[in-house]
Amino acid sequence: MLSRQQVAHYQEHGWIAPIQVLNSGEADQVLDALTNAEAAYPEDLNSGNRNNAHLVLPFLADLAIHPVILACVASLINQPTALLNSVLFIKEPEGAEYVSWHQDGTYMGVDSTDMVTAWLALTHSTSNNGCVAMASGSHQDGIRPHSDHYGADNILTRGQNVEGFDADSAVDIVLAPGQMSLHHPHLIHGSGPNRSTGRRVGVAFQSYIGAAVRPSRGKHYALPVGDTPVDPAFVVVPHPEGELTNHARTLRAAANAALSDVLYYGAAERRSY
Numbered sequence: 001m002l003s004r005q006q007v008a009h010y011q012e013h014g015w016i017a018p019i020q021v022l023n024s025g026e027a028d029q030v031l032d033a034l035t036n037a038e039a040a041y042p043e044d045l046n047s048g049n050r051n052n053a054h055l056v057l058p059f060l061a062d063l064a065i066h067p068v069i070l071a072c073v074a075s076l077i078n079q080p081t082a083l084l085n086s087v088l089f090i091k092e093p094e095g096a097e098y099v100s101w102h103q104d105g106t107y108m109g110v111d112s113t114d115m116v117t118a119w120l121a122l123t124h125s126t127s128n129n130g131c132v133a134m135a136s137g138s139h140q141d142g143i144r145p146h147s148d149h150y151g152a153d154n155i156l157t158r159g160q161n162v163e164g165f166d167a168d169s170a171v172d173i174v175l176a177p178g179q180m181s182l183h184h185p186h187l188i189h190g191s192g193p194n195r196s197t198g199r200r201v202g203v204a205f206q207s208y209i210g211a212a213v214r215p216s217r218g219k220h221y222a223l224p225v226g227d228t229p230v231d232p233a234f235v236v237v238p239h240p241e242g243e244l245t246n247h248a249r250t251l252r253a254a255a256n257a258a259l260s261d262v263l264y265y266g267a268a269e270r271r272s273y
């Protein structure tokens, strides 16, 4: 679990990092498993099909309920019940992909901020390869106006961007493989391009919710993460039994369609992720 100082840091700044979840050998094993799965199932795991892979890959579902992650999450939110989504944020070597400045809570379609995102690095994540940057303290002023820009290189759903924001105040969150950051749904964050010759691979568990959180719009698929029952307003999903089974594929497709309806609510155009 987090120390009192770490919780205080999170409350003041809206993020906390680095937190060691896996040792480097364990992180390498997960990265190898993911790389093998990408090679074996290219249609299911690619930059346009990156959401909710934990519903089809047992090793990612295992990671989503890793005791270190859950203990830290429980230090920050009230009775965690479930994980709503996951996103594989992969930036290929020397690519132009970036993530515009945004607040996750803007389009999440739930009625509370009692939730937290865990971003776990499977490779080094550095200023040079486009690590996530967090605008410390920006979670304290609520949701700000966003406008959709899309853009081929902007790998955030709608390319939504917070206007009038001072990017110089953002802190680069440098992580080693197996380390995670945790961030608040109102925290402004984004990331730049990967200027290195290696991939930058991270998985965002987005987000863990507290027991009082309810959908405010759309349908939400939820993986239970503890003993507290998941509210029936959510569709409870099982831990996958095998890799890319037909049943799990169908469930993930339904979860991704529902997520798309939530994230692209009112949007002028829709992308595949």
Ligand SMILES: O=C(O)CCC(=O)C(=O)O
Pocket: 089, 099, 104, 117, 119, 130, 131, 132, 189, 190, 191, 202, 204, 206
């Ligand atoms: O991986 C990135 O660069 C961005 C991640 C992000 O926006 C998020 O986890 O909410």
